[in-house]
Amino acid sequence: MKIGVPGEIKNHENRVGITPSGVFELVKRNHTVYVQKDAGFKSGFFDDDYSDVGAIILDTIEEVYEAATMIVKVKEPIEKEYELIKPHHLLFTFFHFASSRTLTEAMLRSGSVCIAYETVEEEDGSLPLLIPMSEVAGRMSIQEGAKCLEKPVKGRGILLGGVPGVPPGKVLVLGGGVVGVQAAKMAAGLGAIVTIMDIDMKQLRYISDIMPKNVTTELSSEYNIRKHIKHTDLIIGGVLIKGAKAPKLITKDMLKDMRPGTVMVDVAVDQGGCFETTKATTHENPTYIIDDVVHYCVANMPGAVPYTSTLALTNVTLPYIVKIADAGWKKACEQDKRLAKGLNIVNGAIVYKEIAETFNLDFKTLNDL
Incomplete structure (x- = not known):
């Protein structure tokens, strides 16, 4: 198969879809890999690293799309790429379709096959290709949130860990999944007082068992959230509903109950965000302020x-990339039901029910095509 890595x-997306090690595995299996010039540079991987293991370096993104059948990326295509995507293309990347009708309709028009990292699903319901990025984002949410609490960013001027004689800051984590657990772990490590909320009592029991004493668990409800936000310094939104928009757990009217300089970090922004006031930001301009509350909503x-x-991403995506390259997407999905769950759009049709429901569009099963 001809595989392209654009x-x-x-904005400020510095990752690359595959490492030189991954290219080595594909070339070893007699696949052709095209890598755009300097695609891996910001991740610390250089053109020579790729060419030394057999990749063909192409100068432009247009050349990569033209040469390849399978496109391996990190983030969803943006508007500049839409016209490059053709019916013969298979795209394997993060899509988060539920957060963008424009993207969904563009991929439907392209006639391509779209397999989304974030909906590849294990039998136990876990999302193996989303987990490592959720781990990174969960840990970063505390790192970035702590920075936003500083006064130059209009935060409350709080040091999360406090110092002897001064109490530490308070962190509220919404969601007890991968993001929430990693965020709580980082915040606890800094010495903050942490409350983590979820609606799954089984998960809360697990979290209670593994976390240190400065982390407490509480059942998530609007009443409990409203109670905590009055005294919390940093709020982390880490709620995920597979393939669908995140629920709005913090509404705009709640902001008036927060202290000026409170910081909210919405890790669910890729899925529309779990704060009503969320709007996607970039690493270049990561924050904005509404009602004296600092919002950090960077989508990548x-x-x-x-x-x-x-x-971390290539560690988990490479086995699936190899399967698709070796067998083609149809056979690979027939052989691996986890991968089949990743099918979102196929040749102009939505085949993932939650996406169709989000935008009130037609849903088809693979048998209908």
Whole structure:
């Protein structure tokens, strides 16, 4: 198969879709890999690293799309790429369709096959290709949130860990999944007082068992959220509903109950965000303020630590890339039901129910095509 790895052109997206190690595995299996010039540079991987293991370096993104059948990326295509995507293309990347009708309709028009990292699903319901980026984003949410609490960013002027004689800051984590657990772990490590909320009591029991004493668990409800936000310094939104928009757990009217300089970090922004006041931001301009509350809503947080993120992502995506390259997407999906769950759009039809429901569009099964 001819596999293309274009450079990412989303604002401050520094990751790359595959490492030289991944290219080595594909070339070893007699696949042809085209990598755009300098695609891996910001992640710490150079053109010579790719060419030394058999990749063909192409100068432009247009050349990569033209040469390849399968496109391996990190983030969803942006408007500049739409016209490059043709019916013969298979795209394997993060899409988060539920957050963008424009993207969904563009991919439907393209006639391509879209397999989304974030909906590849294990039998137990876990999302193996989303987990490493959720781990990175969860940990980064505390790192960035702590920075936003500083006065120059209009935060409350709070040091999360406090100092002897001064109490530490308070952190509220919404969601007890991968993002929430990693965020709580980082915040606890800094010495903050942490409350983590979820609606799954089984998960809360697990979290309670593994976390240190400065982390407490509480059942998530509007009443409990409203109670906590009055005294919380940093709020982390880490709620995910597979393939669908995140629920709005913090509404605009709640902001008036927060203290000026409170910081909210919405890790769910790729899925529309779990704060009503969320709007996607970039690493270049990461924050905005509404009602004296600082919002950090960067849609590609792991892009700020591209070396770590690229290695972590390729660790989990490469086995699936190899399967698709070896067998073609149809056979690979027939053989691996986890991968089949990743099918979102196929040749102009939505085949993932939650996306169709989000935009009130037609849904088809693979048998209908």
